[in-house]
Structure formats: structure tokens, C-alpha cells
Amino acid sequence: MKRTRADIEANHRLISRRAAILGGVQLVFMGGLAARMRHLQVNQADQFRLLAEENRIKFKLIPPARGEVFDRNGVQLAQNIPTYQIKIVREDAGDVEKVLTKLATVMELDAEVLERALTEIKRSAPFHPVTVADDVDWDDLSRVSVNAPALPGVAPEIGLSRVYPLGSDFAHVLGYVGPVSDYDLSRLDDPDELLRIPRFQIGKVGVEAKVETALRGAAGTRQVEVNAAGREMRELGRREGRPGSDIQLSVDAELQNYVQARLSEESASAVVIDCETGDLVAIASAPTYDPNLFVRGISVADYSALTENKYRPLASKTVQGTYPPGSTFKMMTAMAALEEGLIEPEDTVRCPGHLEVADRKFHCWKRAGHGSVNLENSLKQSCDVYYYDLALKVGIEKISAMANIFGLGVRHDVPMSAVARGLTPTKAWKATTHGKDWVIGDTVNASIGQGYMLSSPLQLAVMTARLATGRSVEPRLVKSIDGVEQPSGAGRPLPLDDDNLRKMRRAMFAVVNDRRGTAYGSRIIADGMRMAGKTGTSQVRNISAAERARGVIRNSDLPWERRDHALFVDFAPADNPKYAVAVVVEHGGGGSKAAAPIARDITLQALYGGPPPLSAYPSKDRGRIGAQQKKLRKMRPTAAFDGSDQA
Template sequence: MRRNPRELDLLNRVSGRRALLLGGLQLAFAGGLAMRMRYLQVEQADQFRLLAEENRINIRLIPPARGKIFDRNGNVLAQNVQSYRIVIVREDAGDVDQVLDKLSGLITLDPEDLERARAEMQRSPPFLPVTLADRIDWAEISRVAVNTPALPGITPEVGLTRVYPRGADFAHVIGYVGPVSDYDLSRIEDPEPVLRIPRFQIGKVGLEARREDMLRGKAGAKRVEVNATGRVMRELDRREGQPGADLQLSVDAELQGYVQARLGDESASAVVIDCETGDLRAIASAPSFDPNLFVRGISVADYRALTEDLHRPLASKSVQGVYPPGSTFKMITAMAALEEGLIGPDDTVWCPGYLEVSGRRFHCWRRGGHGHVDLQNSLKQSCDVYYYDLALKVGIDKISAMARRFGLGERHDIPMSAVAAGLAPDRAWKQRVHGKEWLIGDTANAAIGQGYTLASPLQLAVMTARLATGRNIMPRLIKSIDGIEQPGGEGEPLGVNENNLRTLRRAMYAVSNDRRGTAYGSRIIEDTFRMAGKTGTSQVRNITAAERAAGVTSNADLPWDRRDHALFVCFAPYDKPKYAVTVVIEHGGGGSSAAAPVARDVMLQALYGDTPPLAAYPSKDRNRIKAQQERLHRERLRAQQEQSGRA
């Protein structure tokens, strides 16, 4: 239908008004939007630029759980346990002194811990938490948690801390951990970022330090949003780290505990090595210390007591201490002569009490001498003149080579701190080190384990195990890593004449089982566990001709640090050696009176795997041994209870 002109005009006017209205609305919206954009982009530009720059995505490391350490039977030697601690964030606390005063009214704060925390706060960024108190109990953590609204910047936390359940028994073997220091970082060429986490702990000494790479694990990471000052705004995601490897040692915790108790307060060491595998079943130094003190931060008074003790409790004497081996070295001199064919088992030497060498008298320990002695009797009675004579025939170079063949003068590769190499000297060594020619008197001294010759208790144990088996026994401390068995140390044959070894073993058997043997008083009665051994007494002072003429001063009349060292090496059973044992007692006097009884007791404990029956001891000693066993049992039980209380 056609519209008339009037209707079309009306329709056009209505449409125009609507279009105008819609256009105005659109123009107003666009203008408002433009105004808002101008406001945001121009007037608020600085504020939004700051906000954009202040918020960043950051990567934060998550400390890994440290690997655990077990003994050969699965007993825990080092573990991580939950502990409660109190931390402070300086930028949140405001007035730090005021907050600490309030906190001190709720819990007891150690003054040394507070000083350490204040120093750490000064050198750390203000947003990083600093530990004020660690290993606090549930009652204290609860009081702090209830009062946190009144304690700005204070946060109670649950973390992991290292604990050594066996305490002093394994202090020298496992060592301890502690916070990373500037000195630690300076020794590392390219420190991992995780080492810069405040109070992150690493191994300081012992196995903890030597196997730090295995035990530490790999750090995890979390992505967090932080502001310009570094404060965490929120956590975006997390990737957990890889825990450190678990290590199982070859050491038997129960035997180790017994050895430590048996050494007591002596300045001494003992090593028990498995002759079949090379496993170190016990490796002890006395006196010892509680490694847990170092984890928490040892007090000045406690540390001073350890460093000022003349018996050096911090020293790992079993591997770090080196001593003149004394008469325990005589088997090496004899083996060198036997292998060269210079003597036979029945050849004798006349001992009048001394041997004249280049116008100087080298004395035997027995002033009147031993008369005619063959190899077995010379070892059984420890005649010095016999070995002076042998050494002059063999020469120092061949004696030194034989010593190294049996494990002396070489650093054994076990993961403990400051493992000593000892010294098996020869002509070239003296010329290189001292710039002097080797003298014939040096050879005489070396023949009986004096002079320049030095050996650690570990080396003497290896020597004894090799004599007992004829194999190149190597000591092993780590039995498995994360359940994977590590290579044993049973070794290949040494390549020495087996008849010569049998000759020496028979002589060592006579030392312990013949009535005239120097260790007869410390023999084992049980036939299946008969022991072969050798006593040793090493001088730490020179005896002048005047003193010798007047009569040598007895050890009992000398100051402690001037007395002879006492040594004893042994293996058992004689027919099928299972263990070799070495005991060294610093300034203990005679090897037969001081070291041999300890070694015999340790050997029996190892062979029986528990308290040995009294029937294994000589009848005259049984009452004393029974009282000793009861005393040691009480002491070990008390020590375990005290350690459990501290843990």
C-alpha cells in the first residue's frame, strides 16, 4: 500500500530523532571510555607502573631432606626429626627489642641464641625469617601460638633437625652438621644456591662432611609472587626436592658402643675389621663427645671444655692419630727378611741386651737380654736385638716396601675426616724431606717400629688382617647406598710366601698362648676362639745413657704425657680368622698390661656378638671380668637413657 507524503514525512522525523538519540548515547559512551582511558594511562600511569614493577614471579628453593645413616643391622645413627622453632621477620616485627622482651616473658631464650639471631638479622634482608629458638617443647610453642597477635613478626614453625641417637658412640665416625658459614662458602668454588638459604645445614666433619654430596639431596622449588621488597604475596606452585641418599655403614652399633665403653676415659682408640670382607665393625676414639651439641650450636663453655681436655676428645685418633708402632712392627721386619731368604724360622740370634751399631748401643727392653732366640721366641718375648740384626741384613728400603704392602704408610680411602697416611720411611724419603743421608742407626730404630716410622690404629688393623689372611684386605665403611651394596674389601692374594705367613702366625699365637708370651695374661681360653697377637710399647721420649745406667724411670713415675704408648694387635680365631683388632692407649705404659686386656675383651665381644661367657676368660680373671661386665652394662644403659632424653 502506498503511503501519502504526510505519513512519510512523519516517519522520517521519528527515525531521525531516534538516530540522533542513539548517536548521542554512543558518543557519550565513547567519550566516557576515552576519559577513563586517559585517566588510567596518563594521570595514574606512575601508580600502575609501580604496581607492575613491584610484583614479580620468583623462584624459591625448598631445602631437601637429608639422607639418613644406619648401622649394618639397620639401627638409626643419624636421622631428621620434627622440631618446633620460633622465627622472627624483622620487617614485620617493627620494634624488635620490644617484641623480644615480650617473647622472653613467655619462653626461656638462650642469651647466646639471641646474640646469634641479632647478628643474623643485621646481615640478612629484613623479610627473611631468622631463628630465635630451636627444639623447644610443645608447651612453649603453644604459649607462643596463643599470643602471636601480640607478637608482630613472630611465627612458630615446625621444621626438621638432625639428631644422632647414639650420641658420642659415633661422633668421630659420622661427625655432625651445622649451618653454612662464610668459611664453608669460601672453600667451595661454585656454591649451589641452596647453600645460601639461611641456617641451611651441611656436614662439618666426619662422614657427614665427606659424603655431603650424597647426603644433601637436591633442592625443590616453588614459584611465588613477591613484591618489590621481596615479601611473598602468594605461592603459585611447588616442586618437591629429592631427599639425600640413605647410607648403611659396615659398623655394628652395639659393638661400637661396647668398645667406647671399654675404652672409658682413656685417651685411646680401637679398630675392629672383618678379615673376610674388610668391613669395619667398630672404629672408636676415646674420649668422645656428643655431636648433638654442635647441631644446636655448642656453647662457649662446652667447646672450651672439649678443646682444653688433654685427652683431645675432638680428635679422631683411630684414623687421624699416628704413633710409632713399636713392637707391633716386628712382623713386617721379619716378613721382609723371610721373603728375601735371609733367615729361616730356626735361625737364632744372640741377645745380650744390646747390639753395637756404628759405635752406638741399641738396647733391648730386657736389660739382661734374651740369650739365643729364634723367630718365634723373638716375637713371643719381643726381643729387640733380634730385629736390629734382621734389619741390618735386609735394609730399610725392603722393610719399607714390605710395610706398604701390608697397608702401612698409605692413606686408606674411608670417608672420615683427616685420615692419616702414616709413614714407612726409606732412604729417598729422608733425603727428600730432611735433605740428609739415611743412617744405619735409622734402620735399627725402624726395625722395632721407632724412629721415623708412624702408623695409625686403622693401618695397624689392616696390617693385622692381611697377616691373618694373606690377602690385600681393604677397609670398608659404607656397606650400601640407598640399598645398593658397595664393593667389599676382601682383596686379592698379596703374593707373599704362604709358609712365611704361617711362621709369623704361629709366632703371634705363641705371644698370646705360650706361658712366656708377652700377652699370655690376656689370652682367650675358649679353644674355638684362640687368639694370635702382638704387644707393642712405643717410646715418646729419649732415654739418656745416664738414666739407663742408673735405671730407667718407670712409666708410673713419669708425667702422663711422658709415658710410653701401649699397643696391641691381634686376630681370631687363629685357625680361621674372622676379626682383626687393634688397640692403642696413649701414654698407657706397656702394651701387655694396658692394651692387650682391652683388645681381648673387644675381640670376645665381636666373636660372640654379645656379652661373652666367663668361661672364655682365664679363671683367675673371672670375678674381675664379671664385675667389669656389670659395670659396663650399667654405664651403657645410663648413657642410652641420657641420650634418649636429650633427643
């Protein structure tokens, strides 16, 4: 059939319309494609360039140098030393176990080391280097370097490791560093990325832990180019981090060394505080341990030896240990009575050897009693009955409040681990803690530092410094950070009557310098150096009525752990106090025999700034003290002795 012209024109219009639509679609598509290409090539060029660069450029953290620690005179207590390390990066190594097996043929690596490395690799980010071997010698380092092509992902590096040059002298003060653990990370909400680097060292206890943020510093970064195999080709850029702050402590390394040596044969602790500034110039616990053992991981044998020692060498007894303060607490009971106006210094109390309260006998340490004693004589002879009587007049609330004023029952802000608050009990405390009412016998016991009363050696030193100065002396351990002096602990005047404080100082002077004083045998005779102090003996066992009737068993006849604790506190010079000292000898027996001689020797060492002349001691003691000084010299390899005997 022949198509008409009209049909041909209609068909032509239809084809033209379809062509136009198709062309439009193609135009839109090409335009969209062009726009997309422009967006990718122009607008997102930087992003894709970065992605491309990341295939050949890596950013690595640069651990900062840890801040170092010094004593008050600039003696280095904690330092960093260069050490060679062998590290592996999981994403560069490929088959990690295969590479470690090869590495073990190049250098000696025992199974425990390899297992630990594998564990750390599995829990670390693939780009984090993991330390396989630390403190590597030059020969091993050379062999690893020569075999580098066969050890993908393995690289030797120079790192820094912590060292404590004075060893055990400052173990309880400084603490130690160790590799970051999962437990460390779990305690932080947003841990520093540095802490995720395997075996990165952080403070675990002591100053190292408490001043961790300042000592750690901030990380830097390296921008490195790598090849297709992941090998570093060159460093493209570097941003240095911030090294940790250097810390200067208030302690005197020479005095600390002496104190540790003097305590070495005891389970004991001693604190020496500068009365003017509150500086802790010595704070020592015995026995001690070598913190260097912990830096790279202590062995099971070494750790067991420490934990199984009944003298507890790992415990920082100066701040963690709390003990009944015994008779060293009597000044608190007396001050409470004086401040309330309940006694005059010349008022007397008759001591027949006991005081009967609520149908119970509270005994004095002297079975026959002291007769009539006033304030000074009661302290000088350490009569218990006098303080029992005061306690009935004053009451526990005022006694405990007075103890708080002098720093007992207070957690002092020093950067050491597990600083104890101690305990100055009240009626409310007993009701809350034990669900029982306070009874009058509790007050009587508390008056002589027994019963519920607990104090640390640090607190006893603070108490003594406040008695000596009449100021609220605060202990200071960190003297400066990066050269910036930290606030002094001199404190403000106590809200107490100065005359009452003078009465206590006079009584404490008699304790040491009067022939009938309990510490007369440990006096100092050098002019201008005489000390005032107080002995203390705290019971750790109950003495039954039957035992009293037979005769109380001597400490020397008891097992060590059942013997009384021995305590002594002092300040010197008595007329112008420079230092306050507290000594606690665990299960040492009587304070006058076990603790006072140690405290006297430490006090003289502090006052003279080194070994004191023998003339500072009573003539009867000089032979023994001379022999003791020679013995201590041999025990103190780090001491700065001049080698001459003191006459």
C-alpha cells in the first residue's frame, strides 16, 4: 500500500520527537558524568590524593623522654638510659609467627619471650610496633640488622629505659615504672594513644604513678615514606613531642641513704620533716627492695621472695602502715585538757598502778605505780593513769578533735601510694562502723593511743612538727617541677594557746633530758642540739588477768609478731626546732630501747648534715656508736663519706 504524504510527515515528526528525547537524555547523562568527573577531579582531589599518599606514607608516634627525678641537692634518683630494642610491626611482617621463628634463629629468644610478644601483637593495633626483645647487646643487634631482608616487619631501635641509680634507697618513695597493662587502660576513660604502644612504660606506684602525667610528657609524630613491601624509605616530616617534666623532690639522698642503712636490720620506718618548710627530707621503710627489678618485668622467684617475707618489704610503712600510737599520743590528750581549761600543769593525779573505771581495772605500764604526778612528770615518766584520769574529764570527742588539729586522722597530700588516713575515733564513728555504742572504756584506751586509735609514721612526724612550731605544718615531697617551686608546707599558726604548747614542749624536753625521763638513755649532749621527744609502746595483744597475776611475759620471750610496737617522736634543736622525726619499729618492744636510739641517730645525722661527732653522744655510748658508724659506712656504698673517723 502506497503511503500518503500525510503519513510520511507524521512518521517523520514522531521520529524527530524520539530523537530529540534520546538526545536530551544523552545530553543529561553526559552533563552529569562531566559534573561528577569535575567533582572527583577538582573538589575531592585533596581527599583522593591523601588516600593515595596513605598507601606509601605512614604516621608514627614518637614516645617522649620521661621526666627525670632528683633530690633536693640535684642528685639523680630516676633517669633514662639508651637501650637497644628489637621491634616488630604486624602489618609489615605478614606471617608473624614465621618471622618470629626466623628471628629466634638469629638471636637467642626463649619460649616465654616469644609467647609474650605474640600475645602483645594480637592485642595491639596492626601498625603499632611491639617490642620483642629489650636491652639487646650489640652483637644481637648487628645480626638482626644483617638479616633484615629475611625479617619483614622487624627493626632494631634505640629506646629509653628507666633506671634507679640509688637502687633500694628510694623504692618506697619513687616506686617504679612498668609496661602498660590492660588493667591500667581499664581505669582510664580516654587513654592517651601513647599508652596503647606495647610495653610503653608508665608509673605503677609511688611518685612515678602519682606524678605520671607530668613525668610522661606528650608524644611527637614521624611522617615516613614506605615502599610496596612496607619498608621505611625516608622520613618526610617530624613533629617533636614534649618531654616529661623533671621533678625535684624534697628528700636528701645522703640522709635517706643513712636512714635506710640505720633501719636495715629492722621491720621499721622513719620520717624526717623540716619544721620550717614541711619538706620531707627523709621518708624510709625497711626492709626495702630494688625497683630496677620491676622495670622490665620481675621474675617469679624474685617476686615470691618479696611477697613471702614477713617483714613486708613491698609495703611503704611510712604512709601505708597504721599503728596504735601508744604513749606518743599522750600530748594530744593533755592538749585537749589544757585547751578546755580542765587542768593546770601543777595539778596532780595519784597513780597506784591502775585506775578502776566501770568495774574494770586499767593498768599503768609500771605495776607499782608512779605516785602523785603532774603534767610534766606524767609525760616524763609516761604514767598511764594520769591520762586515764584526763580522758574521763575531757571525753573522746575533744580528744579526737585535738588529734585532727595536729594532723592525726587526716590523709596528707603526698604523692605516694595508698596514703593512709589513720583513725581518730568518735562515738558516731563506732556506731556507724561497728553498730555499737561508745563506752567509757573506749575513751580510757584512746587517751594513751590504744584501742581504736591508729596513726601512720608520717602523721606522727607531722604531729611532732606542729607541736614544735605551733603551725599547721604540711608535709611536702615535691619541691619543684621543671624548676618551678611548689607551695611551701610551712602552714599557719594553730588555733591554740601558745602557752599550752610551750608547756608540752617543756614536758617533752624532760622526757629526753631529765634523769627520770623514759628517753634519757637516748639524749643528745651537744650544746644547741638537744632534742625533745616522747617514747611510745603500743600493744598488739591482750594481756589477761591471769598473766598479770603471774607476771607479764617479756617481749623478748614472745614470738616476733606478738611483741609490742616501739615508737619515738622528737624535734631538735629543742629551743629552735629544725627537724621533727618519727620512728616506728614493728614488734620492736619498748619505745625507749628500740625506737629512741634510732631516732636520736637519725636526728643527729640530719642536724649535722652527715656523720655527727662522737662528742654529741653521752660518753658511755661513744665506743658503741663509733663501731656502729664504721659498720654503717660499709653498708652504704652510695654514701658521700669523707672516710675520716669522728672524734
